Amino acid sequence: MAKQLTFIASGGRTGTQFFGDMLASVVSDCHSEHEPDMVAGLSRLTFERVRRFGLWHMVLGRLLGQSGVRVIGQRYLEGRTSRAEALDRLRALRAEYHASIHESLIVESYYAWWMVAEEVGEIWPGARVAGILRDPRDWIASWLRHDPRRRNGALTEHLPPGPLTPARIGDAAGAQHWGALGQVGRLAWEWGAIAGKLDRAAQSSKDVAVFRFEGLFGGDRAELERFVTFVSDHPEGPRHKIGDLSALTRTVRNASFGPKHSWENWSDAEIAAVAAFCKPGMDAHGYGTEPSWQDRIAEAGKL
DSSP states (O other): OOOOOEEESSSSSSSHHHHHHHHTTTBBEEEEESTTSSOOSSHHHHHHHHHHHIIIIIIIITTTTTHHHHHHHHHHHHSSSSSSHHHHHHHHHHHHHHHHSSSSEEEEEEEEGGGTTTHHHHHHTEEEEEEOOOOOHHHHHHHHHHHHTTTTTTTGGGGGOOOOOOOGGGGGGHHHHTOOOOOOHHHHHHHHHHHHHHHHHHHHOOTTTEEEEEHHTTTTTHHHHHHHHHOOOOSOOOOOBBBGGGGGOOOOOSSSSSOOOOGGGOOOOHHHHHHHHHHHHHHHEEEEEEEHHHHHHHHHHOO
């Protein structure tokens, strides 16, 4: 019997690890997992994943820029891998993993699926993508705390396939400003790229939906119910019972640590970059409507 598949995608810092860890506890006949083929340090989980996916895919292929969802997805966005090859490689990458799961519903949370959000339905017909977006101002602040060098010289960005930049995916407008952007501006560009990809996918397919992080983790029970129902209620195949959702609101995982950051302290150039790159997504999802933000944008001027 074909598996029911759901992929939770985002830009990170949006609770994808939490949902990967917890959804199976509230949805019947469901296997949920966060980044099922990622190294989790020197742990039993890592060794189990090496046995499941192989040393080439887990380690060697990634170091050489040949394997992994992020690697394949980024190479596809950059035009270095054809659409057909990228889709075939992603399908093959998960074939044995999906077949090894006993439950009928498999939920995989991994931020990098945003790169192929529009293509997932072609790889696996009927599969769903649940995108999660967070207010870019808070998202940027979270990344500044969690990984202060992200998009600005982080060690991992020196490994294949290299950093994701506007020039590499054909965004001439973004590339024009890239060299002058600081980390806030570069993260703003990334958020805009992710939001645009997820929103286009949702507009073109009923099997893709975008949810606000603030609704899922801010006590909006209706939004959380909508999310869990979308993730689990596939038209084809078995139906799934949804248990007590309060289990999903009790624990915060993978929270950011470090000094607080707030957009109120950003420079005019940083505010202008966020306004320029994030405006379409912010408007679409109701972010940035506060008069104080609008006033700050007016003061900052254009990028």
